[in-house]
Amino acid sequence: MARFTPGARVRARAADPDGHTRLPRYARGHVGEVVEVLATWSLPDATVRGVTQPEPVYTVRFSAAELWGSGSHAVLLDMWESYLEEV
Amino acid sequence: MGGQTGFGPVMTDDDDDDGQFFHADWEARVYALVRVLQRHKVINQQFDELRDAIERIPPAEYLAMSYYERWLRAAEMLLAEKGLLPDG
Amino acid sequence: MSGGHAEVPVAARVRQLEERLISAGLITDAELDEILTQVYDSASPVNGARMVVRAWTDPAYHDRLLADANAAAAELGFGPGTRGYLLKAVENTPGVHNVIVCTLCSCYPTSLLGPSPSWYKSFAYRSRVVREPREVLAEFGLELPEDTEIRVWDANSETRYLVLPQRPPGTDDKDEEALVSLVTRNGLIGTATC
Numbered sequence: 001m002a003r004f005t006p007g008a009r010v011r012a013r014a015a016d017p018d019g020h021t022r023l024p025r026y027a028r029g030h031v032g033e034v035v036e037v038l039a040t041w042s043l044p045d046a047t048v049r050g051v052t053q054p055e056p057v058y059t060v061r062f063s064a065a066e067l068w069g070s071g072s073h074a075v076l077l078d079m080w081e082s083y084l085e086e087v
Numbered sequence: 088m089g090g091q092t093g094f095g096p097v098m099t100d101d102d103d104d105d106g107q108f109f110h111a112d113w114e115a116r117v118y119a120l121v122r123v124l125q126r127h128k129v130i131n132q133q134f135d136e137l138r139d140a141i142e143r144i145p146p147a148e149y150l151a152m153s154y155y156e157r158w159l160r161a162a163e164m165l166l167a168e169k170g171l172l173p174d175g
Numbered sequence: 176m177s178g179g180h181a182e183v184p185v186a187a188r189v190r191q192l193e194e195r196l197i198s199a200g201l202i203t204d205a206e207l208d209e210i211l212t213q214v215y216d217s218a219s220p221v222n223g224a225r226m227v228v229r230a231w232t233d234p235a236y237h238d239r240l241l242a243d244a245n246a247a248a249a250e251l252g253f254g255p256g257t258r259g260y261l262l263k264a265v266e267n268t269p270g271v272h273n274v275i276v277c278t279l280c281s282c283y284p285t286s287l288l289g290p291s292p293s294w295y296k297s298f299a300y301r302s303r304v305v306r307e308p309r310e311v312l313a314e315f316g317l318e319l320p321e322d323t324e325i326r327v328w329d330a331n332s333e334t335r336y337l338v339l340p341q342r343p344p345g346t347d348d349k350d351e352e353a354l355v356s357l358v359t360r361n362g363l364i365g366t367a368t369c
Contacts (some may be wrong), residue, residue, distance in 0.1 A: 020139035022331045026090035041333050044135045073325035075305050080336050089278030091302040097294050097314050102260045113186035119210040133332050138280050171193050
């Protein structure tokens with residue numbers, strides 16, 4: 001059951017995870033908007049340790065202003081649910 | 088990598104436009120070697136294990152290595168860690 | 176002598192590793208050759224271009240491409256090369272320009288675009304295009320109007336993106352083959368208009 005729906009505002013977790021992750025540093029701690037619920041896949045941080053942990057993956061849109069403080073573009077990232085928290 | 092500053096212009100002509108994937112034969116063979124190991128599930132097929140190993144290459148070495156050198160180093164690391172190759 | 180990596184030419188290192196893996200029974204030379212043949216024969220930007228042109232000329236295919244790009248690729252015979260990931264097509268419009276990157280590594284839909292160019296894999300591209308896409312695109316000779324919204328798609332291990340460029344004006348009389356020749360690899364990545 002996906003926790004977030006399109007249009008939801010979410011924050012990428014700020015913590016710097018140990019080990020392999022697919023949460024890019026530039027997104028951490030920033031607020032974006034869910035654009036789409038993409039699929040259910042195993043979290044890479046777990047898979048690389050030999051553990052299968054399926055969870056929803058979302059396309060999340062971040063504004064340049066939010067990420068960099070300037071710019072008019074948007075950056076869209078696919079993020080596992082574990083990477084996100086509610087705002 | 089995203090957003091890091093200090094990297095100069097994008098070498099837009101850096102294009103391998105002669106249609107070659109690889110600058111040298113050994114690069115193609117590294118690519119093929121990894122893909123075969125993945126097919127046999129010795130290395131994870133989604134590339135997470137390989138990427139994780141690449142990320143564990145010490146930064147000074149990582150920056151000095153070319154793209155497929157990193158693949159090679161990562162494959163060597165994973166095979167050693169999995170104890171799959173006899174010493175020597 | 177420590178026998179560290181820098182002292183052995185890399186090509187020799189690769190062959191040594193192959194031989195050890197073959198002796199250990201983990202791979203065979205035939206398997207290596209099979210991969211190399213596949214890779215050289217089947218991966219080309221003409222594949223992506225065919226999908227784009229079909230979308231331009233067939234509105235129903237256009238909708239299918241946007242809804243399920245993996246299925247749309249398979250319709251044109253590109254299923255095997257796109258099986259391992261979720262393919263998404265992102266459409267350029269007069270107000271929106273899309274560009275693709277993989278900041279964490281350099282994921283790329285090779286079977287549809289051919290070999291990824293060195294610049295795509297470079298630190299410069301991966302670090303800068305998410306931050307200053309307009310400046311990066313200008314370095315490719317692509318100047319976009321100020322009011323064009325730029326969307327930068329950062330692919331991860333499970334997804335790959337393909338840009339669906341706008342059909343160039345004045346091409347109504349061209350047949351499919353002529354249209355395919357208009358679509359470039361850079362257009363499919365988003366560093367060119369087409």
